[in-house]
Amino acid sequence: KAGVTQTPRYLIKTRGQQVTLSCSPISGHRSVSWYQQTPGQGLQFLFEYFSETQRNKGNFPGRFSGRQFSNSRSEMNVSTLELGDSALYLCASSFVKETQYFGPGTRLLVL
Amino acid sequence: DAKTTQPTSMDCAEGRAANLPCNHSTISGNEYVYWYRQIHSQGPQYIIHGLKNNETNEMASLIITEDRKSSTLILPHATLRDTAVYHCIVRVAGGGQKLVFGQGTRLTINP
Numbered sequence: 590k591a592g593v594t595q596t597p598r599y600l601i602k603t604r605g606q607q608v609t610l611s612c613s614p615i616s617g618h619r620s621v622s623w624y625q626q627t628p629g630q631g632l633q634f635l636f637e638y639f640s641e642t643q644r645n646k647g648n649f650p651g652r653f654s655g656r657q658f659s660n661s662r663s664e665m666n667v668s669t670l671e672l673g674d675s676a677l678y679l680c681a682s683s684f685v686k687e688t689q690y691f692g693p694g695t696r697l698l699v700l
Numbered sequence: 701d702a703k704t705t706q707p708t709s710m711d712c713a714e715g716r717a718a719n720l721p722c723n724h725s726t727i728s729g730n731e732y733v734y735w736y737r738q739i740h741s742q743g744p745q746y747i748i749h750g751l752k753n754n755e756t757n758e759m760a761s762l763i764i765t766e767d768r769k770s771s772t773l774i775l776p777h778a779t780l781r782d783t784a785v786y787h788c789i790v791r792v793a794g795g796g797q798k799l800v801f802g803q804g805t806r807l808t809i810n811p
Binding site: 593620622624631632633634637639644645647677679681683688689690691692693694696 | 734736741742743744745746749797798799800801802803
C-alpha cells in the first residue's frame, strides 16, 4: 500500500506571497493532519480534517488554512508569507482515529 | 494529553540492544503510549504503541510498567540506520488526532 505523499517536496517563496501544499493520504484513510516543524519550535500541530471538515485546530494565525476534498486529499494554504514560516510541513493520515502515518514533508523556504 | 519526559540523548553500540526510556507519570487510564522516530529532515516514522501490555512488532518492543507511569522502547539489534530522534507520545485512544511532540531522545548508534 502506498504511503502518504506530499507535493511539492521543496518550495522557495518570497515574503508576502502565498503557498499551497498538497497531501494525498494512504488509501482508505479519512483523517488528515498537518504539522509544522521548525528548529526553534519543534513539531507543532496545525489542524486536522476528517470527512472534509476541520475537526481540530492548533494555535496558529488565520493565515494558515486548509481543506479536505471528498477523496480525502488535503491542501493547506499559507497566505502573506513571513520569514518565520520557513519550515518543514508534514502531513499525516489515519483511518478514522487510529495511528497516524506521516508523509515525507514539504520543505518551504521563505526569502 | 499527558506530558512525557525523555533523556535528551543516548548512545548505543551497533548490534547491541538500544533501550530508550520514557516517563509519563500523569498518564490517564485511557491514554496509549506511542513511539515515533524521525531521521534527519524526514517525516516521523511510526514504530509501536501500547496501552498496558507489552507489545512487539518487527521493528521494536515496548515495555510498559505495571503502574503505566513509564515505558521503555527496545530496539533489539541496533544498526547505524537506527540513528534518529525518538519521540514518546501519549494520547487518548479515539480522541482528536493532535499529537504533541516533545524534543525526544537523540539516539546515536556507533559502529
